[in-house]
Amino acid sequence: MCGIVGYIGEKNSIPIILEGLKRLEYRGYDSAGIGIINTTECKVVKTKGKVAELEKLINKGSIHSNLGIGHTRWATHGEPSMVNAHPHINEAHTIFLIHNGIIENYATLKKGLQEEGYKFKSETDKEVLVHLIDHYLKTKNNLFQAVRYALNEVEGTYGIAVIYKNEPEKIVVARKGSPLVIGIGKNENFVASDVNALIAHTSQVVYLEDGEVAEIYKDRFHAKTISDENIIKEIHEVDLSIDEISKGGFSHYMLKEIMEQSDSIFNSMRGRLVLKEGISKLGGLQGFEERIANSSRIIISACGTSWHAALVGEYMLEEYTGIPVEVEYASEFRYRHPVITKNDTVIFISQSGETADTLAALKEAKKKGALCLGVCNVVGSTIARDSDAGVYIHAGPEIGVASTKAFTSQLVVLALITLFIARRKNLNMSEGQEIIHEMHILISKVEAILKQNKEIEKIADEYVNCKNFLYLGRGYHFPVALEGALKLKEISYIHAEGYPAAEMKHGPIALIDENMPVVFIAMKDSVYEKVISNIEEVKARKGRILAIANEDDDYIEKLVDHVIKVPKSINMLQPILSVIPLQLLAYHIAVKKGLNVDQPRNLAKSVTVE
Numbered sequence: 334m335c336g337i338v339g340y341i342g343e344k345n346s347i348p349i350i351l352e353g354l355k356r357l358e359y360r361g362y363d364s365a366g367i368g369i370i371n372t373t374e375c376k377v378v379k380t381k382g383k384v385a386e387l388e389k390l391i392n393k394g395s396i397h398s399n400l401g402i403g404h405t406r407w408a409t410h411g412e413p414s415m416v417n418a419h420p421h422i423n424e425a426h427t428i429f430l431i432h433n434g435i436i437e438n439y440a441t442l443k444k445g446l447q448e449e450g451y452k453f454k455s456e457t458d459k460e461v462l463v464h465l466i467d468h469y470l471k472t473k474n475n476l477f478q479a480v481r482y483a484l485n486e487v488e489g490t491y492g493i494a495v496i497y498k499n500e501p502e503k504i505v506v507a508r509k510g511s512p513l514v515i516g517i518g519k520n521e522n523f524v525a526s527d528v529n530a531l532i533a534h535t536s537q538v539v540y541l542e543d544g545e546v547a548e549i550y551k552d553r554f555h556a557k558t559i560s561d562e563n564i565i566k567e568i569h570e571v572d573l574s575i576d577e578i579s580k581g582g583f584s585h586y587m588l589k590e591i592m593e594q595s596d597s598i599f600n601s602m603r604g605r606l607v608l609k610e611g612i613s614k615l616g617g618l619q620g621f622e623e624r625i626a627n628s629s630r631i632i633i634s635a636c637g638t639s640w641h642a643a644l645v646g647e648y649m650l651e652e653y654t655g656i657p658v659e660v661e662y663a664s665e666f667r668y669r670h671p672v673i674t675k676n677d678t679v680i681f682i683s684q685s686g687e688t689a690d691t692l693a694a695l696k697e698a699k700k701k702g703a704l705c706l707g708v709c710n711v712v713g714s715t716i717a718r719d720s721d722a723g724v725y726i727h728a729g730p731e732i733g734v735a736s737t738k739a740f741t742s743q744l745v746v747l748a749l750i751t752l753f754i755a756r757r758k759n760l761n762m763s764e765g766q767e768i769i770h771e772m773h774i775l776i777s778k779v780e781a782i783l784k785q786n787k788e789i790e791k792i793a794d795e796y797v798n799c800k801n802f803l804y805l806g807r808g809y810h811f812p813v814a815l816e817g818a819l820k821l822k823e824i825s826y827i828h829a830e831g832y833p834a835a836e837m838k839h840g841p842i843a844l845i846d847e848n849m850p851v852v853f854i855a856m857k858d859s860v861y862e863k864v865i866s867n868i869e870e871v872k873a874r875k876g877r878i879l880a881i882a883n884e885d886d887d888y889i890e891k892l893v894d895h896v897i898k899v900p901k902s903i904n905m906l907q908p909i910l911s912v913i914p915l916q917l918l919a920y921h922i923a924v925k926k927g928l929n930v931d932q933p934r935n936l937a938k939s940v941t942v943e
């Protein structure tokens with residue numbers, strides 16, 4: 334989704350901003366732009382293309398400036414085009430503004446401004462903001478105040494950075510619902526929508542909260558609420574290195590992230606399991622242990638891949654804790670007037686911790702008095718900070734747009750939470766120890782699957798030209814089927830659907846013929862025999878079958894066209910293993926189709942708009 338980078342200091346802002354924008358490319362975007370102000374000129378350069386294109390355009394001139402802002406745009410209102418790209422500019426070419434989010438009342442604001450004589454060039458909702466700030470600059474004596482007054486009229490979400498020719502010593506930023514961080518340097522300061530854009534320069538950051546505005550100089554910054562109250566902001570140290578956000582020799586971030594899952598899964602459980610007592614220790618839930626264990630209901634809310642993790646979590650929690658669990662798309666939860674009580678615990682799962690729908694659902698649940706737990710990857714993200722308590726998944730930065738290692742780490746953390754609650758209920762110590770033992774030996778099993786990368790690549794050859802796929806699984810592997818189908822469609826643009834295997838005969842079976850590959854996740858669990866029957870049903874209709882099966886399953890090999898074997902684990906942990914071949918399959922199919930798997934079309938890494 335849109336990215337913001339800004340610089341003020343003693344260096345040339347242009348290479349710093351371009352490099353920052355490149356680090357945000359993974360978020361997904363369709364146009365880019367940069368605006369700089371120096372003593373002799375104010376310049377905006379935009380392109381409908383990529384940041385590399387912007388770089389070529391800007392390098393044509395020899396511009397130098399200590400103050401600048403840059404943006405990558407993911408279109409919401411108005412198609413990707415030069416005119417709709419940011420920065421937006423006032424008529425006098427003195428104010429440059431970049432914005433993430435959506436201005437919901439832009440039509441009303443635009444009408445008022447047009448009546449005042451303001452001319453609009455773009456189709457976007459954002460342009461109103463720059464004119465509104467221009468309007469207030471006529472009566473307020475500085476940019477900071479003008480921005481504050483303008484934002485008081487805005488309904489919607491924003492993360493903005495604004496610079497002004499007449500005040501070239503500052504950047505003004507503000508946030509509501511769209512992340513914004515200030516990077517603190519020595520005689521230089523930075524602004525970004527994501528810390529990844531800053532960490533090459535500083536590890537000290539200040540997170541702006543909703544309803545806050547700040548003016549940033551090269552050597553200091555001041556923050557206020559938009560209703561003009563002074564606030565003191567805390568400086569945080571970010572524990573992130575450039576190595577962690579580089580491709581590390583892999584051709585794509587997605588492959589790197591799939592292949593590093595033995596590490597990421599280990600990091601998710603590291604220091605959190607106590608074998609002797611058969612318990613999990615989750616510091617982030619401290620003080621809430623009894624309230625969680627005594628919840629009358631657990632709701633898990635999330636979007637996309639995180640929602641699939643939530644579904645696996647439902648199976649885990651109900652099996653081991655006996656507490657009823659409901660899983661809900663955050664986008665539905667926020668609008669359907671859900672019945673929530675103070676006895677409910679609501680878990681919000683989000684890799685980025687910034688997904689707009691999940692954040693809104695969190696606010697709704699908090700308002701209704703439920704205990705809200707965050708399960709996030711990005712440390713310091715909004716959902717992590719706004720939750721009452723929570724558990725980080727510690728998967729490390731996930732840059733590939735298609736979520737892979739975050740999913741398996743989410744499952745690990747859900748297993749830890751399950752153990753955490755179950756041991757406070759009916760699960761005895763030796764049962765807890767058995768789960769912990771299985772978690773400890775998971776890593777070598779993950780490694781064994783990753784070693785099959787080459788064979789999975791060969792299998793991908795057989796399926797690269799298929800137009801439709803069906804993914805089927807039962808029990809714990811129904812959500813895995815959904816996740817496998819999502820991975821394939823989002824990066825290869827092949828239509829794929831996931832279903833509970835038994836549902837096949839209630840409709841999707843009509844699609845099956847020799848051109849329709851069906852991927853079965855057929856683990857040796859309590860529903861194995863049933864899944865085998867479903868495989869027979871597909872065979873009877875000449876369907877092509879790829880099965881993900883357990884290592885000791887010789888029988889299935891005779892039934893299906895291709896099989897990928899995974900080691901056996903206990904039912905609760907098996908999805909962590911069965912999903913990995915599906916990630917690799919999707920990856921290789923997309924690469925063989927010549928697609929850029931790290932930046933799939935139309936998708937954004939962090940969906941900060943509704």
Ligand code: F6R
Binds near residue numbers: 683736939
């Ligand atoms: C799929 C994918 C998305 C995200 C979804 C939620 O590969 O990445 O479906 O899972 O947008 O994002 P988070 O987890 O950041 O809330």
